[in-house]
Amino acid sequence: YFKPAGATRKRPVPMIMHSHGWGGSRTESARAFQDFTDAGYGVISFDQRGWGDSGGHAHVEDPRLEGVDVRKLVRLVSRLRWVQQDGRGDPRLGAIGGSYGGGYQFVGAFEELRVKGKPVFDALAPQITWNDVTDSLAPQGVVRTEWALLLSAASVPSDALEPSVYKALAEGAATGTFPDGSLPGTEDLVTYFEKNGPRWHVEHGRRLPIPVLFGQGTTDGLFPLEQGLTNWRTAITKRARKQSIFVGYNGGHVLPAVLPAGVDVTSDPCSRRLAGGDFEKLSIRFFDEQLKGRDRGLRGYGRLHLATAADDCVTVKKVKATRSVDLGTVASTTAAGAPIPYEIAEGPLTVAGTPYLTGDVTALGVQNRAFYGLAIGSSPLDAHLVQNNVLPLSEDLPVTGVQRRIDLPSVSVKVPKGQHLYLLASPISDTFVAMGSRVPGLVTIADTTVHLPVVGR
The missing domain is CATH 3.40.50.1820 (Alpha/Beta hydrolase fold, catalytic domain)
Known part of the structure; x- marks a missing residue:
């Protein structure tokens, strides 16, 4: 006291x-x-x-x-x-x-x-x-590996976590999927x-x-x-x-x-x-x-x-999307490769809130994943994430032309004149390390539209 x-x-x-x-x-x-x-x-x-x-x-x-x-x-x-x-x-x-x-x-x-x-x-x-908690640790069921491992490690000195939770977090890091008990002998962190x-x-x-x-x-x-x-x-x-x-x-x-x-x-x-x-x-x-x-x-x-x-x-006052921009086809390799920027708009522009994508997804492999976020730069060569986050698209089974809504990280950014706002598509992410696709391939989004919470019109 x-x-x-x-x-x-x-x-x-x-x-x-x-x-x-x-x-x-x-x-x-x-x-x-x-x-x-x-x-x-x-x-x-x-x-x-x-x-x-x-x-x-x-x-x-x-x-x-x-x-x-x-x-x-x-x-x-x-x-x-x-x-x-x-x-x-x-x-x-x-x-x-x-x-x-x-x-x-x-x-x-x-x-x-x-x-x-x-x-x-x-x-x-x-x-x-x-x-x-589940959505924080594993959006779309894809584990934020770094944080799952760090939270487990912080618990070891005082034995703070139950053994079943340690086991489940290890399962998630190994399999790339948040444990939900669907496989025999595995833990169910979703219910926990x-x-x-x-x-x-x-x-x-x-x-x-x-x-x-x-x-x-x-x-x-x-x-x-x-x-x-x-x-x-x-x-x-x-x-x-x-x-x-x-x-x-x-x-x-x-x-x-x-x-x-x-x-x-x-x-x-x-x-x-x-x-x-x-x-x-x-x-x-x-x-x-x-x-x-x-x-x-x-x-x-x-x-x-x-x-x-x-x-x-x-x-x-609100963070909902207020403007839509058509980007055409957005493609990303899977399992390996460099992030690819797709230009959305040129500054000056202020975006504050929660953006998202819509489009038709094609992914022909199994457990295909790609990661998306907004980026800023003077050109595609120096484009970097607006803040630090990406969110995953995860397709466990092959799909062709399936309509999807893909969440993007919430942001606040003022894009000045001479700079550009990009959509960044990446096959890998250090936050989701080892959580990318299990086999090389390609994820494409046709008729992609990015929906932005633009401040002012």
């Missing part, structure tokens, strides 16, 4: 809950939370199941386990006499933390909503977290992770009616921008969205993007614009308004504020 000076039974304060990322442990340094305590907030930081001093195994925010743990902590906070209470068992409560430390916020609030009919948490500030995120709650009719300050990494390769955008769109009510703010910054879970080439930048221009500082400073102003009812002059509610790799901040 970190108790601010002056907090008493007669002068109670709101509490901020905090927890760590995957492989971490609770924060024990008062200095780490000094800005919060100086602002008049108590803070409780805790070890999640499987980490630090908690023991046991981590179940990746299972509502029946980690969800129960968070609810017990809420009850504990409700008994602290120096913490402001809104009712019996209902403390004035916010939450902070990133990655796994964002996951506990959603599982806790949704479980309180499911059990009590209200989320108990009064405001959240989750960073770089997920909507759906089914309830472990906002998506499951939303599918069962639950949305959080509370303000949320979302922070998501535009260059994040594990829980990419689209995971946060999906939470913004689905995990909270329409009314709550008007009281919420979404900030995309350059950072998060980032590994070098070499093939295809990406960017190497860390910055948060949107928090700087909104609060004159970093995301923590923005969080304190947000909590001042939402937990204390103080007008701190914070603007930007009901909007998405997305950083570009050039350290600009683009503010939009």
